[in-house]
Amino acid sequence: MSEGFTPNLIGFFCQWCSYLGADLAGTNRLCYPANIKIIRIPCTGRIDPQFILRAFLNGADGVLVSGCHPGDCHYTAGNYFARRRMQVFKDLLNFMGFDQERLIMTWISASESKKLVKVVEQFNETITRMGPQKQLVLPTR
Amino acid sequence: MPRTGVFVCHCGSNIAGKVDVETVAAKALNFDRVVFSTTYKYMCSQPGQEVIKKAVRDNNLDRIVVAACTPNLHGKTFQRCIKTVGLSPYLSEMASIREHCSWVHTDPDEATGKAIELVRLATAKVRKNVALLPLNIPVTRRALVIGGGIAGIQSALDIAAAGFEAVIVEKEPSVGGRMAQLDKTFPTLDCSACILAPRMVEVATNEKVIIHSYSKIEKITGSVGSFEVQIKKKARYVDLGKCTGCGTCTEKCPVKVDSEFNLRLSTRKAISTPFPQAVPNVPVIDPHHCRYLTLGKCGVCQKVCQAGAVNYEDKDEIIIEKVGAIIAATGYDLFDPKKYGEYGGGRYRDVITGLQFERLINASGPTGGEITRLSDGKTPKTIVFIQCVGSRDEQKGKPYCSKICCMYTAKQTILAKEHIPDVQCYVFYIDIRAGGKNYEEFVKRAQTDYGAVYIRGRVSKLYEQEGQIMVKGMDTLLGEEVEIPADLVVLATAIVPRREARTLAQKIGLSYDQHAFYNEAHPKMAPVENLTLGIYLAGACQAPKDIPDSVAMASAAAAKICGLFSRDFLSIDPIVASVAETCCVGCNTCVAICPFKAISMEIRKDRTGQERQVATVNTSLCQGCGTCLPNCRSRCISLNNWTTDQLYAEVMTI
Amino acid sequence: MSKQFSSENIARLNAEILVKCGVDLKECYQCGKCSAGCSSNWMMDYRPHVIMRLAQLGQRAAILASQAIWVCTGCEICSARCPRGIDVAAVVDSFRQLAVAEDVRYGEHDIPLFHQYFLKETRDHGRVRELPLVANFKIHSEHPLSDFALGPTLLAKGKIKLVDDAKGSGVNDLQELFKLKV
Amino acid sequence: MEYAYYPGCSLHVMSSEYDVSTRAVLARLGVTLREIPDWFCCGASSAHMTDAVLTDALPAKNLALAVKVNQRIAVPCAACLHRLKKTDHKLKNDDALLKNVNESIKDNYQGNAQIKHPLEIIQDDLKTEELSEKITRPLNNLKVACYYGCLLVRPAEAAIDDAENPERLDRLMNLLGAETINWGFKVECCGAGMTLAHKESIIGLAGRILNDAILNEADCIAVACPMCHTNLDLYQDQMDLKRKVPILYFTELLGLALGLDYNSLEIDKHIVPAKGMLLEKGLV
Numbered sequence A: 001m002s003e004g005f006t007p008n009l010i011g012f013f014c015q016w017c018s019y020l021g022a023d024l025a026g027t028n029r030l031c032y033p034a035n036i037k038i039i040r041i042p043c044t045g046r047i048d049p050q051f052i053l054r055a056f057l058n059g060a061d062g063v064l065v066s067g068c069h070p071g072d073c074h075y076t077a078g079n080y081f082a083r084r085r086m087q088v089f090k091d092l093l094n095f096m097g098f099d100q101e102r103l104i105m106t107w108i109s110a111s112e113s114k115k116l117v118k119v120v121e122q123f124n125e126t127i128t129r130m131g132p133q134k135q136l137v138l139p140t141r
Numbered sequence B: 001m002p003r004t005g006v007f008v009c010h011c012g013s014n015i016a017g018k019v020d021v022e023t024v025a026a027k028a029l030n031f032d033r034v035v036f037s038t039t040y041k042y043m044c045s046q047p048g049q050e051v052i053k054k055a056v057r058d059n060n061l062d063r064i065v066v067a068a069c070t071p072n073l074h075g076k077t078f079q080r081c082i083k084t085v086g087l088s089p090y091l092s093e094m095a096s097i098r099e100h101c102s103w104v105h106t107d108p109d110e111a112t113g114k115a116i117e118l119v120r121l122a123t124a125k126v127r128k129n130v131a132l133l134p135l136n137i138p139v140t141r142r143a144l145v146i147g148g149g150i151a152g153i154q155s156a157l158d159i160a161a162a163g164f165e166a167v168i169v170e171k172e173p174s175v176g177g178r179m180a181q182l183d184k185t186f187p188t189l190d191c192s193a194c195i196l197a198p199r200m201v202e203v204a205t206n207e208k209v210i211i212h213s214y215s216k217i218e219k220i221t222g223s224v225g226s227f228e229v230q231i232k233k234k235a236r237y238v239d240l241g242k243c244t245g246c247g248t249c250t251e252k253c254p255v256k257v258d259s260e261f262n263l264r265l266s267t268r269k270a271i272s273t274p275f276p277q278a279v280p281n282v283p284v285i286d287p288h289h290c291r292y293l294t295l296g297k298c299g300v301c302q303k304v305c306q307a308g309a310v311n312y313e314d315k316d317e318i319i320i321e322k323v324g325a326i327i328a329a330t331g332y333d334l335f336d337p338k339k340y341g342e343y344g345g346g347r348y349r350d351v352i353t354g355l356q357f358e359r360l361i362n363a364s365g366p367t368g369g370e371i372t373r374l375s376d377g378k379t380p381k382t383i384v385f386i387q388c389v390g391s392r393d394e395q396k397g398k399p400y401c402s403k404i405c406c407m408y409t410a411k412q413t414i415l416a417k418e419h420i421p422d423v424q425c426y427v428f429y430i431d432i433r434a435g436g437k438n439y440e441e442f443v444k445r446a447q448t449d450y451g452a453v454y455i456r457g458r459v460s461k462l463y464e465q466e467g468q469i470m471v472k473g474m475d476t477l478l479g480e481e482v483e484i485p486a487d488l489v490v491l492a493t494a495i496v497p498r499r500e501a502r503t504l505a506q507k508i509g510l511s512y513d514q515h516a517f518y519n520e521a522h523p524k525m526a527p528v529e530n531l532t533l534g535i536y537l538a539g540a541c542q543a544p545k546d547i548p549d550s551v552a553m554a555s556a557a558a559a560k561i562c563g564l565f566s567r568d569f570l571s572i573d574p575i576v577a578s579v580a581e582t583c584c585v586g587c588n589t590c591v592a593i594c595p596f597k598a599i600s601m602e603i604r605k606d607r608t609g610q611e612r613q614v615a616t617v618n619t620s621l622c623q624g625c626g627t628c629l630p631n632c633r634s635r636c637i638s639l640n641n642w643t644t645d646q647l648y649a650e651v652m653t654i
Numbered sequence C: 001m002s003k004q005f006s007s008e009n010i011a012r013l014n015a016e017i018l019v020k021c022g023v024d025l026k027e028c029y030q031c032g033k034c035s036a037g038c039s040s041n042w043m044m045d046y047r048p049h050v051i052m053r054l055a056q057l058g059q060r061a062a063i064l065a066s067q068a069i070w071v072c073t074g075c076e077i078c079s080a081r082c083p084r085g086i087d088v089a090a091v092v093d094s095f096r097q098l099a100v101a102e103d104v105r106y107g108e109h110d111i112p113l114f115h116q117y118f119l120k121e122t123r124d125h126g127r128v129r130e131l132p133l134v135a136n137f138k139i140h141s142e143h144p145l146s147d148f149a150l151g152p153t154l155l156a157k158g159k160i161k162l163v164d165d166a167k168g169s170g171v172n173d174l175q176e177l178f179k180l181k182v
Numbered sequence D: 001m002e003y004a005y006y007p008g009c010s011l012h013v014m015s016s017e018y019d020v021s022t023r024a025v026l027a028r029l030g031v032t033l034r035e036i037p038d039w040f041c042c043g044a045s046s047a048h049m050t051d052a053v054l055t056d057a058l059p060a061k062n063l064a065l066a067v068k069v070n071q072r073i074a075v076p077c078a079a080c081l082h083r084l085k086k087t088d089h090k091l092k093n094d095d096a097l098l099k100n101v102n103e104s105i106k107d108n109y110q111g112n113a114q115i116k117h118p119l120e121i122i123q124d125d126l127k128t129e130e131l132s133e134k135i136t137r138p139l140n141n142l143k144v145a146c147y148y149g150c151l152l153v154r155p156a157e158a159a160i161d162d163a164e165n166p167e168r169l170d171r172l173m174n175l176l177g178a179e180t181i182n183w184g185f186k187v188e189c190c191g192a193g194m195t196l197a198h199k200e201s202i203i204g205l206a207g208r209i210l211n212d213a214i215l216n217e218a219d220c221i222a223v224a225c226p227m228c229h230t231n232l233d234l235y236q237d238q239m240d241l242k243r244k245v246p247i248l249y250f251t252e253l254l255g256l257a258l259g260l261d262y263n264s265l266e267i268d269k270h271i272v273p274a275k276g277m278l279l280e281k282g283l284v
């Protein structure tokens, strides 16, 4: 645990569920750590592992991909593809010796604002405990 | 060279109370290609939009970022705003510094810091935005209405009145929904059948309305403007065209089973219509109980039918309907009180649900309108009503208020008194929710004119003693417990979505909440739309609703659809994929992966005349999910508004 | 006399109970289901939902001095049926424990006394011996002579032993945990 | 099948007939009980009502001692069962608390106990057919009100059956040939630990229960807890009842059905005599 370390967290949130869940967290005035930035994506199926790699290279300490629950994908199956892709990508990260806990994927629906807060809090805790991500950083940042 | 303007909204104190908007605006000027920034109290207001327009004109801006609420609220507002000054709507982005920042973070410095970062991301993305042309897609001017309750019926009639066709798919043998089960209705006490039946006849005879009863949705493909719907018409074993509705078959059929329509308070035959005014007034044979269909014996109904309508060989049938818009009007179910062991868990015969009570007092119900006890057939002299059973209960039921039970309980006390002049009704309630025109007055009448005694408090337990139901409750106003020996207890059970609501939603891509009620696109500004374009909501499938609200919502959904149908072409956001043919290697991966089968292979000849396969996207089928992109090894697919360039730009600025 | 509300008292008691038994008092919406089913409601000065209400409003002293917290049998009917999932019985336990710890003037004489002598038996002998318990308790109670006649029957039936030297020696390790006043 | 046995204070003297009959029927059914040598009082209501530390320390130490005999623990007293199970549940779900408690009890309980009431042992560990084969004196003609009380069914983590309509005891009694009544007081409170501390509670609470059993024409009430027994049995003289109702431990009824000797079950220790009624029904 590093003193006073605030991780840089990036969320890729599906526009149909988790992004709306984040909107709802706002409407309900829930509260979660400010060090996460949420990027809106059309569907988790759109997530290219390259984006995640890029995020880490640019200094992200943790990446959270969040989409609709299995079976609830707005596009019927995008999240299944994403899940498979993420697993393969995590295996690859693992193989490369990268801390794979820095990348997580969760299902948060448009109504689960409380879950969102919990997920973000927990993820923030985990990454804070792990300290800064130094394995994949570009020299110039 | 892009010239971006940044507009930071105060939203009164919603944003400015936490985020230092001036600093955000000042910092924004440092970001790449940002040439202008300002703040305003309410950006979405008319003067706010004028600020944007003026800035675009004065500073020659070609891109804007509005740092305000979520794009889901005002994204469209600002797109329209810049369109009026000649900019493509797609050259705008929003940074959600309200929902994702000022409202969810406590520390002003942190919030300001984050707001700056969010603006940085948005300016990075907008740099890469391009002017897109909206897609014009043809509109099939017919609507599908799923569910033939009062909401579905009303929508269909309104759509038909505007001259368009409406197709109702109803899973039961008859339309009518729950309203057909009710006796009289609050707050006017007119008889449910008297106001519903004419509407049912109207839909049945309206040439613009097609009813597929005893049918269910198998599959829906396509999108707004052109959906294709597969409907399974279940085998009815009675020919809709030949049957005259004479009822002889029902009369003669020897098999009796519990009536679903009468909530097991009576029986029906194996061949039957759910209720006398059914539409269509054609019976169905229940294949699980008919002796002929299960054992090969009987055949009475076929023998007695003079119209020759009974056909034991009938099979399920799949039909296809093409429509341009869909209304979900699937209504509600009732919470099963079995979970309440303290209320007998279904063991006490004289503890019934509110809907069962409606059947009991209904003149065409199982007792011909006599209120009697199921245990001994006696007329109850003391009736206790318990409200909020399964509602407002996070332990055993649902957290929400079911909205209509306060009212129907009041109604039932009035009707009980009208049926049994010397009856005494008691109502256990926690709060009375009677917000509606003449609603509070109605509840007051139940108390003053009909003598219902209202007791504020929940009931803890019911038990049988000496042929009565002992009600152990609390009068919190008195501060003391009360015990009432009741002859009949009526539970106002919670309103819950239809059992199959979730499966149906998954089939058609409707979003729903944690209870499986269907989600409106915006709780205030788009209450009858779903997030999925072209799908609308009516009635109690969205949340507990009474008849006036269901009808209002049904008409609103119909009006929205008529608006959609008023044009030949529909202009929609061109958020679709496209393939750069030159680099496509024809590997077929995307074809297999697209959930909407929007990609197909075509043959192209190159300059040397050689043929090769390339992928092309059918823009009318593509929904813009982007699943195909990461899977293309040659990276030759692009998705409007979420191009790899745009997302990279965002990721690079984190 | 009218009740005095103060934001500090409200916040303090809410926090105190949350720490003590994990119950968020604010969850209670005063439906009264706990009181309706409560075994001892007919003997209480404050019904359970009133205790919850007083607690929500920071009325600590009133609750600690009540008789209700002592006549509660701990049957947990209230907790089992609360629609908000509140462990009301645990809240009542918390108040009894606070009352004992703070040596307030109890709203009921015999019951807390009984608990003290019961635990004294446990502390000193490992197991509860009926005769000394009854004797000690009755001598100090407000009704020393009630059920005097029952004694011989109980003795005759073997429900009370004159000499009971059984020892639960396992309790020896726990001696310093007992904070009894008897 | 072997169990560590925690009789608890009530069964030690006051309700020794429950102890005797429990040991006898379980022995007959092939279940061995090994009494925990140093067991001591679980604290009953008095601990949790007055002292947060003792609430868990007393049960936890007993659990620590018990698992040294056997991880499976048989507890016939509903109050002890309730205390042990509640604490055990907390300890199993809260590592920090487990650590704390272990320090204060100077022991090392691992959260590895399986705590069962004899009713559960008889119904879940043994085969129904085996049990019915051993019945030599079915309880025909006997109308039993099965009374569960509070602590066997609440809260969920300590319960052996449904909180509102438990049926275990009824099932057992039906298996033994007895008729059971449907009544509203199966899970109402009899006054629990107030027996001596506050007689008024018992007269009121147990009185209502007895009256409903009488109203439903029960010959006797079957119980599975020494406190329920005492509260229902002790003060019938002082209550306003149409008649007296014998209160029998389920183990006594089971013992009779299994053909055990009447005297060996020590049923005569009850205040309200049961023998007359049992004779009349041909069960003695």
Ligand SMILES: Cc1cc2nc3c(=O)[nH]c(=O)nc-3n(C[C@H](O)[C@H](O)[C@H](O)COP(=O)(O)OP(=O)(O)OC[C@H]3O[C@@H](n4cnc5c(N)ncnc54)[C@H](O)[C@@H]3O)c2cc1C
Pocket (backbone or CB within 6 Å): B146, B147, B148, B149, B150, B151, B152, B169, B170, B171, B172, B175, B176, B177, B178, B179, B182, B184, B185, B186, B187, B215, B216, B217, B329, B330, B331, B332, B333, B334, B354, B355, B356, B358, B404, B408, B411, B498, B500, B504, B538, B539, B540, B541, B545, B546, B547, B548, B550
């Ligand atoms: C006891 C009780 C008393 C009431 N009294 C009153 C009153 O006095 N006044 C008042 O204003 N309101 C009253 N209401 C409320 C009233 O019943 C509702 O407001 C109204 O029925 C809602 O209409 P709906 O069309 O949305 O739903 P429903 O009536 O439930 O109709 C939905 C229809 O959709 C069909 N359906 C469902 N799923 C599918 C599917 N997957 N595919 C095809 N079809 C499907 C159903 O079979 C049904 O026909 C009462 C409700 C209750 C429970």
Ligand SMILES: Cc1cc2nc3c(=O)[nH]c(=O)nc-3n(C[C@H](O)[C@H](O)[C@H](O)COP(=O)(O)OP(=O)(O)OC[C@H]3O[C@@H](n4cnc5c(N)ncnc54)[C@H](O)[C@@H]3O)c2cc1C
Pocket (backbone or CB within 6 Å): B524
């Ligand atoms: C204190 C308060 C707080 C509220 N908070 C909320 C909330 O948080 N959420 C929520 O959903 N709702 C809230 N509401 C309710 C909300 O204000 C109303 O639902 C909504 O404003 C109704 O809109 P309307 O268009 O029907 O009526 P109005 O807003 O009253 O609009 C009517 C318009 O018609 C004009 N007009 C009137 N007569 C004539 C005439 N003869 N000729 C021409 N023009 C005329 C008026 O000038 C006015 O502009 C709140 C209401 C109050 C009083």
Ligand code: SF4
Pocket (backbone or CB within 6 Å): B009, B010, B011, B012, B014, B015, B041, B042, B043, B044, B045, B068, B069, B070, B073, B074, B098
């Ligand atoms: S644009 Fe959004 S943030 Fe700004 S005033 Fe309007 S609602 Fe509020």
Ligand code: SF4
Pocket (backbone or CB within 6 Å): B238, B242, B243, B244, B245, B246, B247, B248, B249, B250, B282, B283, B304, B305, B306, B307, B308, B309, B310
């Ligand atoms: S099927 Fe034949 S007998 Fe039955 S209602 Fe129709 S016409 Fe009459």
Ligand code: SF4
Pocket (backbone or CB within 6 Å): B249, B252, B253, B254, B255, B270, B271, B285, B286, B289, B290, B291, B292, B293, B297, B298, B299, B300, B301, B302
């Ligand atoms: S064939 Fe079936 S439906 Fe027809 S009368 Fe016989 S049992 Fe009834």
Ligand code: SF4
Pocket (backbone or CB within 6 Å): B387, B388, B389, B391, B392, B400, B401, B402, B403, B404, B405, B406, B407, B431, B432, B433, B492
């Ligand atoms: S409408 Fe009334 S009865 Fe129904 S849940 Fe709401 S408050 Fe309870």
Ligand code: SF4
Pocket (backbone or CB within 6 Å): B576, B577, B593, B594, B595, B596, B597, B598, B599, B617, B621, B622, B623, B624, B625, B626, B627, B628, B629, B639
């Ligand atoms: S974005 Fe790609 S995968 Fe998604 S619908 Fe369009 S073509 Fe199919």
Ligand code: SF4
Pocket (backbone or CB within 6 Å): B579, B583, B584, B585, B586, B587, B588, B589, B590, B591, B614, B615, B631, B632, B633, B634, B635, B636, B637
């Ligand atoms: S995945 Fe890419 S390369 Fe392969 S066919 Fe599709 S567009 Fe062409």
Ligand code: SF4
Pocket (backbone or CB within 6 Å): C027, C028, C029, C030, C031, C032, C033, C034, C035, C048, C049, C052, C081, C082, C083, C084, C085, C086, C088
């Ligand atoms: S039952 Fe629960 S919510 Fe209702 S008054 Fe009691 S504690 Fe409050």
Ligand code: SF4
Pocket (backbone or CB within 6 Å): C034, C037, C038, C039, C040, C041, C048, C071, C072, C073, C074, C075, C076, C077, C078, C079, C088, C089, C092
């Ligand atoms: S635990 Fe106490 S407060 Fe709760 S119901 Fe039982 S006696 Fe009443």
